[in-house]
Amino acid sequence: MSVPRPGSVTIADVAREAGVSTATVSNALNATGRASEATRRRVREAAARLGYRPNPAGRALRTGRAGAIGLAVTTYGAVAWDVASVSYYAQAIAAATSVAHQHGYALVLLPAGLDADGWWDVQVDGVVLMDSPEDDPAVAVLRERRIPVAFDGRPDRPHARDSWVDNDHEQAIAMVLDHLAAQGATRIGLLAGDSSDAYTRACVSAYTARVAQPRIGFISHDDPEGRRAARALLEGGADAMHGIFDGCGRGVLAAARELGLRVPDDVLVVTASEDPAYAWTAPPVTTLSLLPVEAATRAVTALVGAIETGEGAAEADLPVRLDVRASTQPLR
Incomplete structure (x- = not known):
């Protein structure tokens, strides 16, 4: 069998030679992901045998421009909002930029609020979509344009060509509920949103499957920290609260103060957040981290593999x- 000439070798060729996936090849050659040292060595040796060389400059000559990856949060459709103000997205954007550069691509942060016409105008080689909702118009346009998509969060009706990464939200919710129950909580409420993205749906489903008497408050655009929803749950007798969004911890603390409730003596508080400021609130709030750096790294790596191999x-x-x-010390 003839060996492909250097320059014609693709990442898929290396994957076949090494007996691994294209994502593992990208991880091994760019020092990302969780591949073992033995696997990384096998991939590097396969790449060397085949003469594989990533060539961003060659891509620029072929296409007339440098490669570019788009990143967008499409949870709220055509509603414009400041994505980078949320700690999860800020960390994910920074990680995605770093990994894209390692692979020879620019990272373009696309504005929240693009409508279908706007997505027809986007000029990139692939897109990472974060928290994409059901019937996302961005997905429909990108698929019609045959632009590869990688999702941070399980996509609605995924296609074979899609890439996606996600946390085990059932396990995450179980971790929070078990922790609160171990501290003495018996009436645990959940603060969620009214969006249809997979993250929200997975969290609500996991919570309702484990709690005999669900207490759910839905936050709104005009109350993004969920203070009003938290107050209603606390007035209804909740003795612990988990918020699935970044600002929910602040909303619960504010609602508790308004009602004269003490945290953690009267109510325990957990929130999903990457905001380091929760270590300094009064009291410091227990947080569930979804590790956005890991998620963004894997999503971009998978997207690069899809761009270069179609898989x-x-x-x-x-x-x-x-x-x-x-905020989750034992109740007294």
Whole structure:
């Protein structure tokens, strides 16, 4: 069998030679992901045998421009809002930019609020969509244009060519509920949103499957921290609260103060957030981290593989971490 000449070798050729996936090749050659050292060595040796060389400059000569990857949060459709103000997205954007550059692509942060016409005008080689909702018009346009898509969050009706990564939200919600129950909570409420993205649906489903008497408050655009929803749950007798969005911890603390309730003596508080400021609130709030750097790294790596080979990849076991602080000390 003849060996492909250097320059004609693709990442798929290396994957076949090494007996691994294209995503693993990207991870091994760019020092990302969780591949073992033995696997990285096998991939590097396969790439060397075949003469594989990533060539961003060659791509620019062929296409007339440098490669570019778009990143967008499409949860609220055509509603414009400041994505980078949320800690999860800010960390994901920084990580995605770094990984894209490692692969020879620019990272373009696309504005939240693009409508279908706007998506027809986007000029990129592939797009990472974060928290894409059901019937996302961005997905419909990108698929029609045959632009590869990688999702941070399980996509609605995924296609074979799609790539996606996600946390195990059932396990994450179980971790939070078990922690709160171990501290003495018996009436645990959930603060969620009214959007149709997979993250929200997965969290609500996991919560209702485990709680005999669900207490759910839905936050709104005019109350993004969920203070009003939290107050209603607390007035209804909730003795613990988990918020699935970044600002929910602040909303619960504010609602508790308004009602004269003490945290953690009267109510325990957990929120999903990457905001380091929760270590300094009064009291410091226990947070569930979805580790956005890991998610963005894997999503961009999978997208690059799809761009270069046409093959999608999926991972649904991304880790989470519970950072326990004073807001969930045992009830007295």
